[in-house]
Amino acid sequence: MIDGNNQTIDVIPDAVFWDDYYESLHIAHNALRDTFDKSGLNQDELASRCGVSKSYVSKRLNGEENLTIKTLARFGTGMSHRLVIMYQPYSEVGQTNFYYPTPLHVTTSAAYTMSITYSTSAGLEKNTSPKPANTSIELEKV
Amino acid sequence: MSTIITLVAHEGTNPPRLRRFVPRLLGHEKERRKMTLTPELYDWLMAPVASEQLNRVKAQIRTHLGQFVKGLRVDDCRFMKRVEDRRRRPSDFSHEVWSISPRFGSPQHRLFGTFVTQDWFLLCTKQSRDRLDEHDNRWHTEIDMTLRVWKHFFGTCRQHSGTQLRDYIALNADHCDDRW
Secondary structure, three states, X not given: OEOOOOOEOOOOOHHHHHHHHHHHHHHHHHHHHHHHHHHOOOHHHHHHHHOOOHHHHHHHHOOOOOOOHHHHXXXXXXXXXXXXXXXXXXXXXXXXXXXXXXXXXXXXXXXXXXXXXXXXXXXXOOOOOOOOOOOEEEOOOO | OOHHHHHHHHHHOOOOOOEEOOOOOOOOOOOOOEEEEOHHHHHHHHOOOOOHHHHHHHHHHHXXXXXXXXXXXXXXXXXXXXXXXXXXXXXXXXXXXXXXXXXXXXXXXXXEEEEEEOOEEEEEEEEEHHHHOOOHHHHHHHHHHHHHHXXXXXXXXXXXXXXXXXXXXXXXXXXXXXXX
């Protein structure tokens, strides 16, 4: 593809967009499950606190339904956590994986992926990577 | 010959008789578990098509399998589970066939396969959840097809077996299936 300045621009294939979309959904789902597991709440309690049915909660915790920012934020409020969303450079992906030691493999891609965590008043949980400048979005308290 | 040597030999032929699935690995991600597919399944999964819905389903499945390969958290209920053979009583799991349930969205699919060894899964067949819901026999058909694929590639060698989840997945796996 040629842009207005006659420079060649690589067009990202649709498959990459879809893969990144579902990757972000998985990240959101993992963050939700981890936070729920640590919250000490059961599904009934979270449903009551959020004013939704247990089935609504169950389907989202089990990954049967897509997650929206509205739902994630609502569950966050129900668990007394603020939803925090940030973009992460591709080169730093996996750095926040707290289950394994960080391998030495490093790439220099300038592109970005998205990371979603829940935070408490004590600060970000689990996500220990340096925050890229001007790429984070913090949602207002619901 | 060990199943691993056989598997690697199948992956190394030209064209490959079995295909290794490696998701797009970014930054610090790496292949911490392994996933091998039949060429038919691999081609279906990777090839873009005209239908946007089908492309989304494929991406949904690719990223789900990617979670396994990257060593992210999995469990034996929602992420993947042992398939129950109800043709026998009590229900039998000795066939060692597992189903993987990709998350998010519809139409839902189930992917069937078996462990070659700890942390190495061979994916053999797929079926839509709607079709499977029609009758228990649909599940049994997938069990039988998976075993046929296994026999085709590995002959009389037995699949990997274990008595608890960590025999199949070494790290980062949550046990929640009370049928063990």
